[in-house]
Amino acid sequence: MQTKRMTFSSRWLPYALLAPQVIITLIFFVWPASQALWQSLLRQDPFGLRTTFVWFRNFERLFADPTYVDSMKTTALFAIGTTLLSLSVSLLFAVMVNRMIRSRDLYTTFLVWPYAVAPAVAGVLWWFIFNPSVGILPYMLEMLGYDWNHRLHAGDAMALVILAAAWKQISYNFLFFLAGLQSIPQSLIEAAAIDGAGRTKRFWTIIFPLLSPTTFFLMVVNIVYAMFDTFGVIHATTEGGPAQATNILVYKVFRDGFIGNNLGSSAAQSVILMGIVIVLTVVQFRWIERRVNY
Amino acid sequence: MFKHSLLAATALALVAPAAASAQTEIQWWHAMGGRLGELVEEIAANFNASQSDYVVVPSFRGTYAETMNGAIAAFRAGEQPAIVQVFEVGTGTMMAAEGAVYPIYQLMADHHANFDPAAYLPAVVGYYTDPDGNMLSFPFNSSTPILYYNKDIFAAAGLDPNTPPRTWADMETMSRQIISSGAASCGFTTRWPSWVHLENFLAWHNLPLATQQNGFAGFDTELVLNQQAPLIRHWENLARWQSEGVFSWAGGGAGPDAGPKFYSGECAMMMESSAGRAGVLSNATFNVGYGMMPYYDDVAGAPQNSIIGGATLWVLTGQSQAQYEGVARFFEFLSQPEQQAWWHQNTGYLPITQAAYDLTREQGYYDANPGADISIQQMNLNPPTENSRGLRFGNFVQIRDVISEEMEAMITGAETAQQAADNVVSRGDALLRDFQATMQ
Numbered sequence: 001m002q003t004k005r006m007t008f009s010s011r012w013l014p015y016a017l018l019a020p021q022v023i024i025t026l027i028f029f030v031w032p033a034s035q036a037l038w039q040s041l042l043r044q045d046p047f048g049l050r051t052t053f054v055w056f057r058n059f060e061r062l063f064a065d066p067t068y069v070d071s072m073k074t075t076a077l078f079a080i081g082t083t084l085l086s087l088s089v090s091l092l093f094a095v096m097v098n099r100m101i102r103s104r105d106l107y108t109t110f111l112v113w114p115y116a117v118a119p120a121v122a123g124v125l126w127w128f129i130f131n132p133s134v135g136i137l138p139y140m141l142e143m144l145g146y147d148w149n150h151r152l153h154a155g156d157a158m159a160l161v162i163l164a165a166a167w168k169q170i171s172y173n174f175l176f177f178l179a180g181l182q183s184i185p186q187s188l189i190e191a192a193a194i195d196g197a198g199r200t201k202r203f204w205t206i207i208f209p210l211l212s213p214t215t216f217f218l219m220v221v222n223i224v225y226a227m228f229d230t231f232g233v234i235h236a237t238t239e240g241g242p243a244q245a246t247n248i249l250v251y252k253v254f255r256d257g258f259i260g261n262n263l264g265s266s267a268a269q270s271v272i273l274m275g276i277v278i279v280l281t282v283v284q285f286r287w288i289e290r291r292v293n294y
Numbered sequence: 295m296f297k298h299s300l301l302a303a304t305a306l307a308l309v310a311p312a313a314a315s316a317q318t319e320i321q322w323w324h325a326m327g328g329r330l331g332e333l334v335e336e337i338a339a340n341f342n343a344s345q346s347d348y349v350v351v352p353s354f355r356g357t358y359a360e361t362m363n364g365a366i367a368a369f370r371a372g373e374q375p376a377i378v379q380v381f382e383v384g385t386g387t388m389m390a391a392e393g394a395v396y397p398i399y400q401l402m403a404d405h406h407a408n409f410d411p412a413a414y415l416p417a418v419v420g421y422y423t424d425p426d427g428n429m430l431s432f433p434f435n436s437s438t439p440i441l442y443y444n445k446d447i448f449a450a451a452g453l454d455p456n457t458p459p460r461t462w463a464d465m466e467t468m469s470r471q472i473i474s475s476g477a478a479s480c481g482f483t484t485r486w487p488s489w490v491h492l493e494n495f496l497a498w499h500n501l502p503l504a505t506q507q508n509g510f511a512g513f514d515t516e517l518v519l520n521q522q523a524p525l526i527r528h529w530e531n532l533a534r535w536q537s538e539g540v541f542s543w544a545g546g547g548a549g550p551d552a553g554p555k556f557y558s559g560e561c562a563m564m565m566e567s568s569a570g571r572a573g574v575l576s577n578a579t580f581n582v583g584y585g586m587m588p589y590y591d592d593v594a595g596a597p598q599n600s601i602i603g604g605a606t607l608w609v610l611t612g613q614s615q616a617q618y619e620g621v622a623r624f625f626e627f628l629s630q631p632e633q634q635a636w637w638h639q640n641t642g643y644l645p646i647t648q649a650a651y652d653l654t655r656e657q658g659y660y661d662a663n664p665g666a667d668i669s670i671q672q673m674n675l676n677p678p679t680e681n682s683r684g685l686r687f688g689n690f691v692q693i694r695d696v697i698s699e700e701m702e703a704m705i706t707g708a709e710t711a712q713q714a715a716d717n718v719v720s721r722g723d724a725l726l727r728d729f730q731a732t733m734q
Contacts, residue, residue, distance in 0.1 A: 045732045046363075046387055047394040048370045052732075067721070133554040151545045152706050241546055243703040259359050260692035261366065261387065262728065 033274060039267035046261035058268035067244060068252070068269075075248040078162060079226040086166035086173055086222055087215065093170070094177035095203070108178065115171035119229070123236025126164040130237070150238060154245035157238045161246045164237060165230045173218050180214035181207065220284045227276070249273055318616045320624065321375035322352045325361040325605065326435075329572065333640055341627045348620030350377075358384070358605060359691060365610065369394055374610045376617050377624075379434060381605045382421060383690040386509065388608050389430055390688055390733055396609040396618070398625070399428040405622035413629070413647045417599060417673045421684035422606050425511065431606035432625050435643040437569035438600045438669050439490045441588065444478070445581035447562040451477035458585025459563075462531065465588045469540040472562045480542040481535070482563035483556060485549035488697040489603055490565045490587075491532065492519065497682035498587055499524050500595035509686035513730040517722045520715035524593045529704055529711035536705050543705045546698030553577065567603060568669030571642035584665030586672045598682045599675045604643060635659075644669060688729030693722045 008014050040058055044051045062068045097107045114122070130150060132138050138148035150156040184207060192202050228250055234240060240247035240255060247255070249269065257266025326334045331354050338350045355361040358381035365378040380388050388395055402409035411419065411429055418436045423429050445455035451472040459465040469481020484490050496503045501522045506515040519525055535541035542561055544552035556564035557577045565587065566574065574582055589596040609621055627633060634650030637643060639659050645651045651670060654660065660667045676682075687693055697718050704714035 043728075043732055045390065046366045047391045049391060049393055050732060065724075131551070133551045133558070133560070151551065152543055152702070154706070154708075239547070241699065241702060242706065243699045243708065255695070256692070258363055260689065260695070261363065262689070262692065262725075 036267045036270045036274070039263060040271045041264075042267075043264045046263070054264070058264045059272075062265065062268055062272070067247075070244060071247050071249055071252050074158075074244070074246065075227060077158065078165070078230075078246070078248050079223050081158070081162040082165045082169070082226040082230070083219055083222040085162060086169040087218060089166070090170045090173035091177050091211075091215075093174050094181055095207075097174075098178060098181045108175075111174050112171045114167060117168070119168060119232030120236050122168050123164060123233045126160065126167075126233070127237050130160050151242055154242060157242055157246050160237055161230070161234055164233045165226055168230075168233065169222055169225055173222065176214050176218055177211070180211045184210050217284075220280060224277070224280055228273070249276075317347060317349045318614075318620050320348055320350045320377065320617055320620045322350055322377040322379075322607075323355045323361055323365055323375045324352055324379040325355060325358045325381070326379070327354060327356075330435075330641060333637070337628070337633065337637065340633070341624055344627065345623065348623060350620070350624055362387075369610060369612075372612065374612060376613045376621055377607050377609055379605045380431070380608050382603050382684075383694055385422060385431070385606070386686045386688040386690050386729070389424070389686070390513075390729075394611055395430070396611050397424075397428060397430045398432050398609065399430070401609055401618060402622055402625065405619050407622040407626050409626070409629075413649060415644070415646060415648060415651070415674070417678055418602055418644060418646050420678055421602055431608045432628070433646045434605060434607045434628070435569065435637075435641065436602040436604040436606075436646065437567040437643050438602050438673050439486065439494055439565050439587060440568050440668050440672065441563060441565055441585040442556065442570075442574055443563040443583045443585060444556070444559065444578075445583045447472060447477045447559065447580070448583070451475040451562075455581070455583060458583055459588050460585075461591045462528070462588045463591070465563075466531075466535070466540060469535075469562070473539055478559060478562040479539065480555065480561040481540040482565065483542045483544045483549075483552045483561040484565040485544065485552040485570070486565075486567065486603070487543075487546060487549055487701050488694050491528065491701070492525070492697055493685060494587065494600050495525060495528060496522060497599065497601045498589055498597050499593045500598035500679055500681050501525065501593075502681045503685060504687070507680045508684065510680075510683065513688065513726075513733050515687065515726060517719040517726070520712065520719045524590055526711045526715060528590070529701070529714065532701075533704050533707065533711060537707070543702070546702050547695075567642075568644065569604065569642040571666065572640075582665075584668045586668060586675075597672075597675060599678055600672045601682060601684050602644065602673065639666075642666070642669075644673065687726060688733070689725040692725050696721045696725070 041053060041055060042051055043054045043057070093111055097104055097111065100107060117125075129135050129137050130148070132149045132151055141148045148156055150160045188206055188210075189202055192206050197205065227248070230248070231250055231254065234246060234248065234251050235254075238246045240251050250273065253266050253269045253273065256262045256269065260266075322338065324331075324334055334352050334354075338352045342349050353375075355364045358379075361378065362380050362384045365374060365380075368374045399409075399411070401407075411427075414429075414433070418433050419429055421436075422431050422433055441458055443458055448455040448468075451468075452475060453468055453471060459468050465482065472478050472481055493503065496519065499522075501524065502508060503519050504515045504517045506512045509515040532541055536543055542555055544550065544555055552561075552564050552566065553570075553573070555561045556566075556574075557579075559580070564574075586597070587600060607625075609618070613621075628637075629647060631647060631649040631653045634645050634647055635653045635657065638645040638650060638654060645654060655667075678684075700709065700714040700718045700721075703709045703717075704711055709717065
């Protein structure tokens with residue numbers, strides 16, 4: 001890798017050019033993050049009238065709390081489910097659209113549309129479709145002999161939030177996969193075809209491995225999305241229920257902090273989440289970013 | 295475009311202080327949406343029209359939890375409103391916030407308001423008084439759960455449409471008859487599972503939910519609900535009835551699917567707040583009957599009296615004397631029998647003074663609307679005991695979530711009733727201890 005070295009005529013110019021970004025980062029990231037760090041060491045009543053410094057008690061309590069550990073497992077299941085579903089479906093779409101010639105742009109436009117829908121709106125749509133009393137899907141499932149009730153059955157609820165969250169992300173993945181597919185040299189595929197490799201064989205032995213940098217990149221992006229960006233979907237559909245079955249870590253921060261007013265514990269949870277994001281970012285930069293070819 | 299909005303903003307900035315200097319503005323944050331929100335606007339407009347010194351400005355802030363947390367966040371930022379509406383589960387938190395709230399009894403005394411605590415219904419006010427019997431917040435909208443039933447389904451099932459079930463045994467046999475006759479596919483459903491099937495259930499059977507008079511006597515209160523055999527039996531029944539179709543779970547928290555189940559005729563009966571009456575009547579395409587909450591007739595002392603839910607108005611510190619003067623006048627206005635009776639009749643919330651109740655009766659409202667006074671009779675059935683006065687817990691918002699979750703786990707069969715109750719106690723006690731520690 002080659003790095004370019006820039007020289008500036010004035011010593012302060014690079015700092016001045018960097019300043020806006022640094023100031024924004026300080027105000028919108030470093031300052032609130034340090035507030036969260038500080039708050040996570042405190043115990044405070046909702047109104048902020050009494051404050052005690054409790055060291056790491058908030059963290060100790062969290063890890064001793066079985067519901068927090070459960071929430072971690074729930075989050076893992078949710079993130080893996082959402083990532084797998086959205087990646088596989090969007091790869092399928094991308095491969096199919098890539099075969100089109102004239103209608104490709106039309107399909108691409110349609111498939112990208114859902115990305116413009118706000119998460120909360122998407123959540124409400126799913127809420128209507130799956131509502132046990134008035135929804136169309138439970139009605140149809142009942143005819144097939146399945147009693148859908150995500151208010152009661154943890155499995156149904158998890159399936160619902162995974163479906164809703166994955167649906168939202170398909171457009172994004174689709175675009176990257178399509179771009180990835182188009183950058184694969186046609187000559188390789190033709191050569192394989194001449195050697196007698198069938199459609200499936202060509203996909204798994206040539207296209208899929210060449211697509212792996214895109215897949216890895218999308219995997220990280222999707223995991224981050226599922227863990228941190230799906231608040232709206234969960235809030236609008238299950239609100240973390242039934243019996244915490246879909247209470248992912250981010251939603252728990254909100255419930256404990258902004259509904260339960262338990263600020264210390266909520267801050268401690270955000271600090272843990274911050275740690276997870278840092279790890280994921282490092283993973284992405286160290287191992288994946290270097291191998292991605294656009 | 296930009297120029298225009300700039301002009302408008304400047305004009306507004308010039309006009310606003312002028313208006314404010316003439317009349318004292320009192321911000322009132324509330325959580326009443328829809329039809330109730332319109333009625334809140336109306337009652338504030340009536341007050342504003344009745345005098346010229348003060349303007350009460352109601353502003354809708356979302357759900358109860360959102361309104362309360364919004365006000366708390368505003369307080370931390372020094373931007374709090376004068377009046378905020380807080381639901382009954384937030385009472386413990388508000389009460390403990392000394393220095394943030396201005397107790398009503400003190401406010402009314404400081405401003406020489408016409409205020410007689412004895413005029414208010416004890417069952418309503420008891421929930422919101424301190425251990426010395428002083429009123430801390432103004433009971434604006436109080437309700438209690440009652441039974442709504444579909445008279446048409448009762449008739450179709452061969453039951454007497456004018457006799458609602460009286461006990462839980464009636465409830466079960468009637469539900470089974472309704473299902474076997476094909477009149478409906480489910481017997482009953484419920485809104486607010488924790489409020490109805492735990493908090494009110496125990497009060498109605500005169501059993502304690504927690505030590506220290508259900509938290510009234512101290513922060514060191516501990517939950518004892520898992521030791522109440524009738525409650526365990528009731529929860530076991532609910533789980534069994536769910537699997538048999540007698541009962542249909544409509545979600546935790548507010549039980550959001552109960553309404554649709556009842557209105558569509560899927561369930562013949564629904565337990566819901568008395569304040570849901572207007573909503574039920576506007577949605578139901580059948581004849582609606584009303585009944586008191588059922589009870590187990592082999593439990594000594596049942597039925598006792600039910601407890602209330604709903605919300606009160608809390609006054610926050612940090613406002614000017616003129617504003618507090620206005621708040622005192624506004625509360626005087628709200629306490630007038632005419633205002634109370636109007637509010638009670640239009641919303642289904644309980645009248646908070648004896649005078650308002652008497653006035654409503656004299657006006658012939660209960661004769662014209664049979665069933666509208668079931669809630670008051672149920673509340674006043676017996677003088678409240680330590681077990682039926684109300685509940686006062688810190689972190690109650692979270693504890694209710696815990697209850698809701700554990701009940702859900704029990705209904706699905708993931709836990710037995712006893713396990714669910716034990717889990718509520720262990721998880722709830724941890725939250726109570728958290729709160730107690732914050733208070734020291």
